[in-house]
Amino acid sequence: GFAKLDHHRQERTGFPEVVFGEGKTVEQLIVILKRLVKTNKSVLATRIAPEKAEVILQELPYFSYQATARALYSKTQELPLVRSNGYIAVVCAGTSDLAVAEEAAVTAEVFGCEVQRVYDVGVAGIHRLFENLDTIKSASASIVVAGMEGALASVLGGLVDHPVFAVPTSVGYGANFEGMSALLSMLNACAPGISVVNIDNGFGAGYNATLIQRITEKQVKV
Amino acid sequence: GFAKLDHHRQERTGFPEVVFGEGKTVEQLIVILKRLVKTNKSVLATRIAPEKAEVILQELPYFSYQATARALYSKTQELPLVRSNGYIAVVCAGTSDLAVAEEAAVTAEVFGCEVQRVYDVGVAGIHRLFENLDTIKSASASIVVAGMEGALASVLGGLVDHPVFAVPTSVGYGANFEGMSALLSMLNACAPGISVVNIDNGFGAGYNATLIQRITEKQVKV
Amino acid sequence: GFAKLDHHRQERTGFPEVVFGEGKTVEQLIVILKRLVKTNKSVLATRIAPEKAEVILQELPYFSYQATARALYSKTQELPLVRSNGYIAVVCAGTSDLAVAEEAAVTAEVFGCEVQRVYDVGVAGIHRLFENLDTIKSASASIVVAGMEGALASVLGGLVDHPVFAVPTSVGYGANFEGMSALLSMLNACAPGISVVNIDNGFGAGYNATLIQRITEKQVKV
Amino acid sequence: GFAKLDHHRQERTGFPEVVFGEGKTVEQLIVILKRLVKTNKSVLATRIAPEKAEVILQELPYFSYQATARALYSKTQELPLVRSNGYIAVVCAGTSDLAVAEEAAVTAEVFGCEVQRVYDVGVAGIHRLFENLDTIKSASASIVVAGMEGALASVLGGLVDHPVFAVPTSVGYGANFEGMSALLSMLNACAPGISVVNIDNGFGAGYNATLIQRITEKQVKV
Amino acid sequence: GFAKLDHHRQERTGFPEVVFGEGKTVEQLIVILKRLVKTNKSVLATRIAPEKAEVILQELPYFSYQATARALYSKTQELPLVRSNGYIAVVCAGTSDLAVAEEAAVTAEVFGCEVQRVYDVGVAGIHRLFENLDTIKSASASIVVAGMEGALASVLGGLVDHPVFAVPTSVGYGANFEGMSALLSMLNACAPGISVVNIDNGFGAGYNATLIQRITEKQVKV
Amino acid sequence: GFAKLDHHRQERTGFPEVVFGEGKTVEQLIVILKRLVKTNKSVLATRIAPEKAEVILQELPYFSYQATARALYSKTQELPLVRSNGYIAVVCAGTSDLAVAEEAAVTAEVFGCEVQRVYDVGVAGIHRLFENLDTIKSASASIVVAGMEGALASVLGGLVDHPVFAVPTSVGYGANFEGMSALLSMLNACAPGISVVNIDNGFGAGYNATLIQRITEKQVKV
Amino acid sequence: GFAKLDHHRQERTGFPEVVFGEGKTVEQLIVILKRLVKTNKSVLATRIAPEKAEVILQELPYFSYQATARALYSKTQELPLVRSNGYIAVVCAGTSDLAVAEEAAVTAEVFGCEVQRVYDVGVAGIHRLFENLDTIKSASASIVVAGMEGALASVLGGLVDHPVFAVPTSVGYGANFEGMSALLSMLNACAPGISVVNIDNGFGAGYNATLIQRITEKQVKV
Amino acid sequence: GFAKLDHHRQERTGFPEVVFGEGKTVEQLIVILKRLVKTNKSVLATRIAPEKAEVILQELPYFSYQATARALYSKTQELPLVRSNGYIAVVCAGTSDLAVAEEAAVTAEVFGCEVQRVYDVGVAGIHRLFENLDTIKSASASIVVAGMEGALASVLGGLVDHPVFAVPTSVGYGANFEGMSALLSMLNACAPGISVVNIDNGFGAGYNATLIQRITEKQVKV
Ligand SMILES: Nc1ncnc2c1ncn2[C@@H]1O[C@H](COP(=O)(O)O)[C@@H](O)[C@H]1O
Ligand SMILES: Nc1ncnc2c1ncn2[C@@H]1O[C@H](COP(=O)(O)O)[C@@H](O)[C@H]1O
Ligand SMILES: Nc1ncnc2c1ncn2[C@@H]1O[C@H](COP(=O)(O)O)[C@@H](O)[C@H]1O
Ligand SMILES: Nc1ncnc2c1ncn2[C@@H]1O[C@H](COP(=O)(O)O)[C@@H](O)[C@H]1O
Ligand SMILES: [Mg+2]
Ligand SMILES: [Mg+2]
Ligand SMILES: [Mg+2]
Ligand SMILES: [Mg+2]
């Protein structure tokens, strides 16, 4: 067939294959989701346009759709994949970064993590960040979502003692070059403890932060 | 003076300021290191050329120098900053990536982590990776150091259940464009659970992996 | 007229001129195809949108259209241009690379080659590649089609003893930069025996692999 | 001759032509400086390497050399070109940005401005900026000099009510791409009131800030 | 909520937060504008498409819309934010730069500045610039808006004694690369006294020039 | 008004201002064309979309429209601007380059030059070029229009003894990067006697070749 | 140890691991070469600077050094790896491309192939290519080595019926951007049957052509 | 041998092959120059470093060397290749552009053209250009050599009625990107009648202008 699903993935990496919705037809998506749901507790598809979601939900009514995140998911009643007392802070710079921030948040939530959202705290009005700093500092890991010059990642990196996953967004124009400015900015952050995922890749950051949450859980068990 | 050392940093982030040696004179470095050593248990300076190291070591004989990593450091007899049963796997693709891999390894070790080195296992002879896979899978976090096309990060990302920090190196020529090819490759990795630091930034990856080790430790204490 | 068809091409290169459909009107295409069909056994036009194909097929009913590949072709009953016992392996990383992979496959088939398709075997779940490795190893030449970080080319290059033609695709987003990441990745492949064609140029890879098949045939005749 | 000095410039723009030293021979520089000194009160040459400066100073002993800034200048006893009660704040992120910061500071000083230096206050330890904020806020204009991700410009831009001139430096490595990351970052600053000059162009920022100081002076006279 | 408005901004920087309209829904915009209007004398939103403006104006009839500038604003009867006898010259190279030039002009006007427009005076017919030079020379600050090769900034920079804010526009095609040519041109201007804002960022230039006007005002008060 | 027409231009440069149609409204175009027609013998507007042309032609029926070239023009009955016995060769590589080639040809013709078109002679079938070489060699100047790798310019440059103006086109895909490949190729041509205009700038090449034709005419008069 | 040699490689790919000399010390090279020579008939190291070669040859006198190609190799008396009646044509555009062309030629020869060299036949004087065309046409595969605009690849691709491997070189200056112009040119070649390796990668092309020669051999045996 | 000189070139293009000195050894150069001098009246080699020139001049004393232009040439007593009453204007922006300007001037002179040099007239002090405008306007063709933002080409293009050949130079720093800013600027010049050669390619512009001079001559003969 057209798709060889990676059914071993949860065994190897702890989490099932996540479907990348962009460029797949509704028909392909339905086939794939049906197959994944059979063998996995939490099934997630990202980058699903609202029009596609509508059709899929009619066929697969046990799925939910989060429109801002463009995420489609199904969670079983069973125990979540991650069980931890900690939470992940998802921090974003401006209102326009919401879609990416939500993709990160929903990814983590679908896999069982708790998420605290701290939105619209970009450095142009840096007091907004400081007002929310305690929430962020107490997280197990932070996700920083920012476009334009992406300075928020550097500032935050210097203030917390946990891993920061930075997501450059394509928000901006002109010399932003589709997210290039935020990407380079974050890769060159002068504060340590920051690592970077692809432009607009909320999923990637959510997944990485989830791995961190999992570590806290493993330790609990030991 | 010319430098405002960040003495609060350990308090805020858990680790002292690390000195970036490139572009600093031997005189500046000696002043800075002397000041840092007074208030911190583990002092690390990266990107120190051998010629500089020689002079500094005569002035500051309680420092050690690791030549491949170009790292200068001093550790006190006291408890290390990180105390964990786990270890970090530092994996590199080829012999030419050694300097960057060692910068990562030494960073983690100076802060108290155990490191397992798995070197020269690039994908052109992928059996070499599989032969060492158990060592890597049992780590708390992996660091993947690779130049050229950086494919090793993607392959490894699909095989482990812990966070992978990818370091693109500037090893290569032509359309490598000083590390651009490995950087883009790693940012676009089709396997999840990978995040990326700057080209040749072994320090950054070592620091991030150290943060992960610290989480395992925190949990132990709880 | 507006087009000077290269009627000598088959004589010089062994294969007739192939029509590049993008940017040509339906009227231009019909004129060109009619003229080519008079003097060539196998006529192929690539990058033909479905809407255009529909109109052309009504005018030229002896043509066939392969929708995924966006290829329009006509083959005579006579002997194919290539006669060989071997086959070409067309390997792709993900479902989204299908269109480019099919352009490669159809190009080779129109000229008389046998093709084995090995699809959706990207390195994020590398066992899928190993499960299909025998099929690939027995081919005379492989075509590897991959977007994102294009790591599949390097991995395969280290495993086979025949020429590998790598096709970067524009599948991906963000720091993919319209296929740039896969292109650079493949040009910098650490495994030898790989050569690269333009981004999304399935036709080019199919043509090159066909030349290889032809060599096996020439030898047979000698 | 090889150089057509712009003797009208002070008349048109308020300030004499400043000599760009890079790529000029010592002989050319001496000829040019001698001619400029005849008709101008303040003569400035930038990008003068120490070796060149030494030779020139022997020939033109009434010139001074500032080594960090690589600037050579001569000021008459007469009234300075700018007379203002205000001052310019020159702020830089790290020790490695000193040369560029000093070029900015010296440019402003040669033309008669008062300068306050606030160095090594990068965002990785943002409290250092806040400790010096009053000095910066009371300036007529700020110059922000930063390499790597250049985040300092955005943060400062949101905190002051005067024009900020941002100078990206080429300090950094890897995905810094010779200052590209800081340049793009500053052009995309999410705080308003920031404008940008060329990478490492301390002179340009010093000149612009001097124009601001001049406005405050003009007003005083009115 | 989704937006944390920066109500302190006028206190810190002298001017209220300006709304960036691109990527915000009409609903979001109405909420934000209503909140801003309560606490600020002059409220400005940029990058508002005509369709959006129409809907917002029905809800908020005390706003005005300037279509060329795509700017929506509301000014109180009270004293303007800036009170100065001087004016700002907004100079543009061609008819296609009008939208960006008007964004700059309207920004300055909303905050209380007087503006003189000098449009379509690009260097291909340089006499047009000289015919209008007196108007430009008497301004407190100039804004130069130009696409293609952006040469107008350099020429003007050499002719005036006040700060010039250069706005590269994305007007052009081919090797213009979406404004890159004008941006690089302006950053490399051989005349001093020029600083640059982002491509198409009329708002940024208008804001910077307004800061200059404010300085003239402050002095008046002293 | 919004446009300051450059009525002196013919006096200075020998030819009237040519209108760049892209980004201008039909209303603006009609105003401008009416004004130009009053004072110039030959009026030309380029980049006029068919829909716009239709409206303008109803208002200005003495204009003609050439659809492939997207050019609108009006020529008086009087003597043409250029009177020469020679002609210009417009050579293009493929059918997809026609629009740009025609823009070049029509520009030259509107100003009075004779043009010989040699189309679809790209280097993939280089005999087509040789079959038409006599026509090209006898021209006063050649214009070479090519996309993809733009090799035609180098080949032709080595075969003729007159100036060659090379126009890279944006025809192609993938690593063509919107004409970048042909542009760089032509700038690096190993044959001398080639100069380059902007990507897709048929007008620029036509204008330059017209200047050459004019020289032949001047000489005739002497 | 620092290097995990890939001793299985000949088994998998038909040829032993080739040593990339750049960035390896003489000591590392001697260790590696000694180990490889034990288990392989033909040992090749590329990118070996003359100074290094001299030292190695003293230690390993059974190695030979080809200075233009910067290649060090050892071949046993036994049967070569490839046995074929055909030959490979190595074609280069200019004298400055010699080093890369020779790296390709020597690679093929070390593995047992016959090579015909056709040098300095760039398209600026295209008759030089035609004078040597018969030699090229009779080859089993061609390697085209060219810098600057790399047009030679396209021209040749349209004239032969075997696979062409194109090697862009970094020969050139300015808009050549270290080989970028030739690379893009070759990737966009309008003639089919061309595939591309990395800039200056003579080895890669030699290896690929050797694979082709091997196919002719396999057939012979059948 | 290593070089296939293009002895037909003068016949085809009117001028002999010019030797590109960069990357050729002194030995290679002597061989080539000796062979060229036998069959050509004017022999020119560009990019010859002073050290190389010294050695060559001892061997070939009938050659002359122009150090600024780095050009080595030999002219016979016979009639020059070009005989025209007109002259070429070589215009440059700053002192640092001299080497490239002289390469252009010497190229034209070696082939028999008269040259007028107008140097250091960059747009920062545009009156210097106007003071020399008559000299430029009376030329048959202009060459404009400029680095940084290259604005001089656009300004001049709008003032003359003959072809302008623009040479971007790599003079500048930072966002100049090795001449990229001037190159893009000149390709996007808003004035028509400008065509561009490679960065620093003085030779190319000199050759093109020589072709123009030749046309004026041809006409004279007719
Ligand atoms: N939004 C996303 N961005 C990047 N990668 C994703 C995203 N969503 C899913 N993936 C990855 O894409 C892979 C699936 O690709 P596919 O086989 O095309 O569905 C999975 O292995 C995921 O790790
Ligand atoms: N090799 C390295 N690469 C990137 N950043 C580093 C490196 N070594 C130290 N740093 C960071 O550089 C900062 C110190 O910079 P500086 O003030 O210039 O010494 C510290 O905060 C470190 O986090
Ligand atoms: N999909 C394709 N990608 C790249 N080149 C192609 C493709 N299809 C056909 N071609 C080439 O394009 C040339 C024809 O171009 P044209 O004259 O525009 O039809 C032929 O010589 C083919 O080698
Ligand atoms: N300075 C230069 N820049 C670019 N091309 C040049 C230069 N000097 C000579 N050439 C060209 O280089 C070709 C000679 O190259 P080569 O065979 O390497 O000597 C000649 O055809 C000239 O047209
Ligand atoms: Mg906000
Ligand atoms: Mg190895
Ligand atoms: Mg898949
Ligand atoms: Mg510091």
Ligand SMILES: [Mg+2]
């Ligand atoms: Mg105009």
Ligand SMILES: [Mg+2]
């Ligand atoms: Mg064709």
Ligand SMILES: [Mg+2]
């Ligand atoms: Mg040659």
Ligand SMILES: [Mg+2]
């Ligand atoms: Mg000067």
